[in-house]
Every structure is written in structure tokens, then in C-alpha cells.
Amino acid sequence: MKITDFCLVFVVIFFPVFLIVGYHVQDQRNVHFTELKYAAALRTAVxxxxSMLNVNERQEFESGYGSAKFFKADKELALETLYxxxxxxxxxxxxAAAQQALNSYIPAIVVVDYDGYWVYSEEEYKGADGVALAKHLWHPKKPYSYSDRAGNLIHFTLDNVVEAYHAGTGTWVRGLQREIGPTSxxxxxxxxxxxxQVRKTTIVQAIEDxxxxxxxxxxxxxxxxGVSxxxxxxxxxxxxxxxxIDDIGIIAFxxxxxxxxxxxxxxxxxxxRLVKSTVIKAGVDRRTGIRYYSRGDCTDDLDIxxxxxxxxEAAANGYFEKSCSRAIEP
Structure with a gap:
């Protein structure tokens, strides 16, 4: 068999394989890009x-009245902003059709407030004609509650302020744990x-459940x-x-x-929180295709x-730190 015949046989056998592998690689790239697109959109929206949770209309609802973490969280404004x-x-x-389709893939949104939390999720109800319908609704606010075997009840907050019910005396007391604890x-x-420890565990467990x-x-x-x-x-x-749970916030899925x-x-x-944290930008280097994050302003050659x-957080998502130092040209 001539060498040209071997080449033809090789091409006939392996060309479909190369096509399939190439298609799969391109598909993986498209999947990865789409995942990044949705992740970035969701993170930005949240x-x-x-940032809208601490926007209040009345002065008495602003922070600084007994606790730096107390706000009257505006969950409606936060929800509107997120969407x-x-x-x-x-x-x-x-x-509108695409928005409705996207909403069906958002199973829950949680607003973590100072003394409790709200859950926004899809619930079923019956329309006027008796047909079952589904709509996203707010559930009633739930406190961060803990009870012990003696029947004592504690309502936690996001800081050291606590409201406690003493079962033995049938009385409630509210104040800082470090102040009322010694006499409780x-x-x-x-x-x-x-x-x-119990405060944090109770809050997290309640939201998770x-x-x-x-x-x-x-x-x-x-x-x-029909969603499988x-x-x-x-x-x-x-x-x-x-x-x-270190401050009021929002969680979306x-x-x-x-x-x-x-x-x-x-x-x-x-x-x-009102304290503005440093924003770390992450993206892909245009020349090398390597994913970097930067603490400073040296992001000119990155597609953010x-x-x-x-x-x-950036490193956990697969980005390497990009140094802002530049080589000195001779």
C-alpha cells in the first residue's frame, strides 16, 4: 500500500474524531463563558x-441608634434593584417572556435583617377559577430564635444586642449580652x-433549614x-x-x-454595610488568555x-494575582 493510501485511511478514520473533539472543546468554552456571564450578572445584581438595604426614608430607622448594624432593611427596594x-x-x-423564564430558575432570595430574615420564593395558590397558579412571594419575617430545655427563649441579633425570656420569672429583658449576662x-x-458560637450557629441553621x-x-x-x-x-x-451574617445583606440563587x-x-x-470595601477586578489577559485579578488599577490589558x-474570593474562583509592577526598559 502506498504512503498516500495510508494518509487517506488516516484521514478517513481520524478526521471525524478531530471534528468531535474540536466541537467538544468549543462547547466547553461556550459553557464556561456562559457560566461566567451568569455568575457576574448575579454577583453584580446582589x-x-x-447597597439598597440601608436606604431609608425616616431618620429614626438609620443606624447609630443603639447599634451600628441596625437598619430598617428595605427589602422591596433591594428586590427591585436585584431584578x-x-x-x-x-x-x-x-x-417580559425571557424575564419570566429566568424567574423560574430563581428558587429563593433571602434578606438577612438585623433581628430576623425574610425569604422570597415561589408559592402556589388557586386562582378565581380554581386553577393552581405559582407566584414569587415574601414569607413572613422570622426572628433568630433559640430556646433551651428549661423553656428560656432568646432572640438574637446580628450583634451583641439580645432579647431574652426568663421562663422562671415570666419576664423579658433586652440589652447587651455582656451587660445583662452576669445577672441572668x-x-x-x-x-x-x-x-x-450559638448565636452564629442558630442564625445560619435557621436560614439553611x-x-x-x-x-x-x-x-x-x-x-x-415540566422542569426535570x-x-x-x-x-x-x-x-x-x-x-x-456579619451585617444585613441579601442572598440569591x-x-x-x-x-x-x-x-x-x-x-x-x-x-x-455602609463601609465601602476594596473592589478587586478579575478578568482574562488579552495576550495570554490567563485569568488574573488585580488589587490596584493595573487592569488595562485585562478583559474584566x-x-x-x-x-x-477571587483566587477561589480560579484567578491569579496580577502584579502592578512593570519591567524597566533598557
């Missing part, structure tokens, strides 16, 4: 929404270190509407949870959007994809 920014970043601000008959109130129940109900509604994707609560690290052979499963947390509030 950050914008978080408006999300639609704009995805290019569907004028497409509630064991947890007397141990500042243990109190802080509520989210799990809400997402389960969302699965039932989605299944009846099983929505699950993403694994959120304890560090992220602790950061999310996007799940189940088909992307290639996969489905998007993402979430974002935004804080309503996402922003982060910490270098650790």
Missing part, C-alpha cells in the same frame, strides 16, 4: 441590591464565648411544570455564612438553567469579567 440589574446585565430588560439566670447568657424547605417546594412546583432539574441548596462554606450538557447552579451574597470583595 451587590447592587445589598433590574440582573435583567440589564443579561440583556433582557425589555423582554439563663446559662447561655452567662458565657460570652459560647453565646457568640428554611432554604432547604423552600427549594424542596420549588422542586414540586417545577416538576408539575432537581434544585438543591448549594454547599456554602461556614466562612461565607459567617460573613453573610440561580439554578437549573441549561448550559450545553450541564445546568447552572450558582449563588451570590451581598452586604448592606467579574468583581470580588477579597483576594481570597
Amino acid at each position: 451587590q447592587d441590591a445589598g 433590574r440589574t440582573l435583567y440589564a446585565n443579561l440583556g433582557i430588560e425589555d423582554d 439566670t439563663i446559662p447561655l447568657m452567662q458565657d460570652g464565648e459560647k453565646y457568640e 428554611d432554604l432547604a424547605n423552600v427549594i424542596n417546594r420549588h422542586n414540586e412546583i417545577a416538576a408539575r411544570n 432539574y432537581v434544585f438543591t441548596l448549594p454547599l456554602i462554606s461556614r466562612e461565607e455564612w459567617n460573613n453573610s 440561580i439554578q437549573g438553567i441549561p448550559i450545553g450538557e450541564q445546568a447552572l447552579n450558582n449563588y451570590a451574597l451581598g452586604s448592606g 469579567v467579574e468583581t470580588f470583595t477579597s483576594a481570597k
Whole structure:
């Protein structure tokens, strides 16, 4: 057999393989780009929404009245801002059908307030004709509550302010834990270190349990509407949870959007704190294609994809630190 015959056989056998591999690589690139697009849109929307939580109309609702973390969180304004920014970043601000489709992939939104939290999720109800309908609604606000075996009840807040019910005397007391703890008959109130641990665990556990129940109900509604994707609560690290309950904030989830052979499963947390943190920009180097983040302004040669509030968060998302130093030309 001539060498040209071998070449022809090689091409006939392996050319389809090269085509399939090339298509798969391109598909993976498209999937990765789409994931980054949705992640950046959701993160930006949540950050914008978080900044709206501390916008109040009346002076008595502003911070500084007993606690630097107390605000009357404006959840309606935050929700409106979140959706408006999300639609704009995805290019569907004028497409009602696309907005409705996207909403079906948002199983839950949580607003973390100073003394409790709200959950915004899809719930079923019956219309005037008896037909089952579904709509996103706010659930009643839930306090950060803890009770012990003796029947004592504690309402936590995002800081050291506490409201406690003493079962033995049937009385309520409110104040700073470090001030009322020494005279309290509630064991947890007397141990500042243990109190802080239980406070954080109680707040996180309450929100996690509520989210799990809400997402389960969302699965039932989605299944009846023909959606086969099983929505699950993403694994959120304890560090992220602790950061999310350090101040009032908002948490949003996007799940189940088909992307290639996969489905998007993402979430974002935004804080309503007034202290402006450093924004770390992250993107792709135009020359090398390497993903970098920068603490400073040396991002001229980067195509910015996402922003982060910490270098650790940027690194966890696959970005390398970009040095601002430049070589001295001879």
C-alpha cells in the first residue's frame, strides 16, 4: 500500500474524531463563558441590591441608634434593584417572556435583617377559577430564635444586642449580652464565648433549614411544570455564612438553567454595610488568555469579567494575582 493510501485511511478514520473533539472543546468554552456571564450578572445584581438595604426614608430607622448594624432593611427596594440589574446585565430588560423564564430558575432570595430574615420564593395558590397558579412571594419575617430545655427563649441579633425570656420569672429583658449576662439566670447568657458560637450557629441553621424547605417546594412546583432539574441548596462554606451574617445583606440563587450538557447552579451574597470595601477586578489577559485579578488599577490589558470583595474570593474562583509592577526598559 502506498504512503498516500495510508494518509487517506488516516484521514478517513481520524478526521471525524478531530471534528468531535474540536466541537467538544468549543462547547466547553461556550459553557464556561456562559457560566461566567451568569455568575457576574448575579454577583453584580446582589451587590447592587445589598447597597439598597440601608436606604431609608425616616431618620429614626438609620443606624447609630443603639447599634451600628441596625437598619430598617428595605427589602422591596433591594428586590427591585436585584431584578433590574440582573435583567440589564443579561440583556433582557425589555423582554417580559425571557424575564419570566429566568424567574423560574430563581428558587429563593433571602434578606438577612438585623433581628430576623425574610425569604422570597415561589408559592402556589388557586386562582378565581380554581386553577393552581405559582407566584414569587415574601414569607413572613422570622426572628433568630433559640430556646433551651428549661423553656428560656432568646432572640438574637446580628450583634451583641439580645432579647431574652426568663421562663422562671415570666419576664423579658433586652440589652447587651455582656451587660445583662452576669445577672441572668439563663446559662447561655452567662458565657460570652459560647453565646457568640450559638448565636452564629442558630442564625445560619435557621436560614439553611428554611432554604432547604423552600427549594424542596420549588422542586414540586417545577416538576408539575415540566422542569426535570432537581434544585438543591448549594454547599456554602461556614466562612461565607459567617460573613453573610456579619451585617444585613441579601442572598440569591440561580439554578437549573441549561448550559450545553450541564445546568447552572450558582449563588451570590451581598452586604448592606455602609463601609465601602476594596473592589478587586478579575478578568482574562488579552495576550495570554490567563485569568488574573488585580488589587490596584493595573487592569488595562485585562478583559474584566467579574468583581470580588477579597483576594481570597477571587483566587477561589480560579484567578491569579496580577502584579502592578512593570519591567524597566533598557
